Amino acid sequence: MDAELVIVADAEALAREAAQRIVGLAHEAVAARGLFSAALSGGSTPGALYRLLAKEPTRSQIPWAQVHLFWADERCVPPDDAGSNYWSAYQALIAHVPIPPENVHRVRGELAPEAAARAYEREMRRFFRGRRPDFDLVLLGLGSDGHTASLFPNSGSLAETERLAVATTADYSNRPAKRVTLTLPALNAARQILFLVSGLEKAEIVRAVFEDVEGRLPARRVRPAAGQLTWLVDATAAALVPNGLPLGPLTVIKKRL
Ligand code: 6PG
Numbered sequence: 001m002d003a004e005l006v007i008v009a010d011a012e013a014l015a016r017e018a019a020q021r022i023v024g025l026a027h028e029a030v031a032a033r034g035l036f037s038a039a040l041s042g043g044s045t046p047g048a049l050y051r052l053l054a055k056e057p058t059r060s061q062i063p064w065a066q067v068h069l070f071w072a073d074e075r076c077v078p079p080d081d082a083g084s085n086y087w088s089a090y091q092a093l094i095a096h097v098p099i100p101p102e103n104v105h106r107v108r109g110e111l112a113p114e115a116a117a118r119a120y121e122r123e124m125r126r127f128f129r130g131r132r133p134d135f136d137l138v139l140l141g142l143g144s145d146g147h148t149a150s151l152f153p154n155s156g157s158l159a160e161t162e163r164l165a166v167a168t169t170a171d172y173s174n175r176p177a178k179r180v181t182l183t184l185p186a187l188n189a190a191r192q193i194l195f196l197v198s199g200l201e202k203a204e205i206v207r208a209v210f211e212d213v214e215g216r217l218p219a220r221r222v223r224p225a226a227g228q229l230t231w232l233v234d235a236t237a238a239a240l241v242p243n244g245l246p247l248g249p250l251t252v253i254k255k256r257l
Contacts, residue, residue, distance in 0.1 A: 003229040005210075007238045011198045014234045015048035018196055021230075022053065022137065023061045025192060029136040030066045037127070038137040039070040039182065041149065042085030045141045045196050050092035064099045068127065072138055072187070073150040074107035075176035076116060076167075083176040084109055107180045113167030117180045120165045124186070132189035133164055134227075138182075142197045143172060144205050146217030150181035158218060161185060184221055191227040195219070200236040207240040 008014050022038070029036040040046065052058055069089070077083045079090075086106040094104060105127065107120045124133050140148045151158055152170040160166055164186040169177050187193065197206055205217075212220040223229060233241075 003223075003231060005231045005233065005238070005241070008232065008234055010234050010236075011048060014045075014196060014198050014232055015052050018046075018049045018139075018194065018232055019052045019058050021194065021232075022049075023058060025137050026062050026067065029191075030063050033136075035066045035068055036063070036137075037068045037070065037135050039072045039135050039139065039190075040085070040089050041072045041139045041141045041196075042075070042088060043141040043143075045198050046139060047088065047092055049139075049196065050089055054093045054096035059097055062097070064097050065103075067099055068103045068105060069094070069099065070105045070124070070135065071107050072140055072148075073179055073181040074109045074116070074120075076109045076111075076113045076178035076180065077176050078110045079106065079108075081109075081176075107165075109180070113169075113178045113180060117163075117165045117167040120180055121163060124164050133182075133186050135190040136192060138187055138190040138193045140187075140193060140195045140219070140222065142195060142202060142205060142209065142219050144201060145172070146205055146209060146212075146219050147172070148195070148219040148222060149187065150179040151184065151218040151221075153216075153218060155218075157181060157183060158221065187222050188224050189227075190224050193222055193224050193227060193229050195222075195229075195231045195233075197231065197237045198234045200239070202237040203240045206233060206237050207242070210241050 008017050026036040074085050075083045079086050108116050157166045157168045160183040171177050209219050215221045
């Protein structure tokens, strides 16, 4: 499969480029299927993007009534806790746009992890009517250990083949440890996966992911079966990506905007 690596100048350009792509994807999806389903990610990187989507001129360019929001992962905390991915997206985006509340399909982080994962899986199976969860967009971040969503290195959840969401535990950067994550089969059913990565502190791990031909790192195992894979990376985070990229099962098409 092909992956696109798009390198932009800085964090601001990253948010702008992602916002433009989301406007385009939302219109295409609504024209083709009548709705736009997107799974958001947590962490600090997408905050600027969420704020941009909530502001004019982007806000009016998105058909909010047809947008359905899900999450790639969630921390098991109440929905108004500072550690909640739903809460971060709510404050930066959802509170400011005319999305119908029933279109916001959050993970119920206030439940026990296994119950929250099961409830979220039921919600996805209901929404996708038993089809694979072919999200129009899954936004993902990259942890400095190579995790993405809440799929951490060496975690048993990487081996999941049936379930769409599982409970998991990980200590990372003083963030809540109990989590619910989409599994690889759920992520890899997406029509479009967009990684957003910014900052010098990610440069080593970005290089490691692109050199990881064997797929040891969770982020490298995200390979949509029929969809598009795009890495949107700012110049400092992409600084160590070698010029002659390794090929392996992934052909990387490098662009600089
Ligand atoms: C989470 C995430 C996680 C995140 C990375 C990168 O809930 O913690 O979804 O996978 O995207 O840890 O986080 P930063 O953007 O803060 O570096």
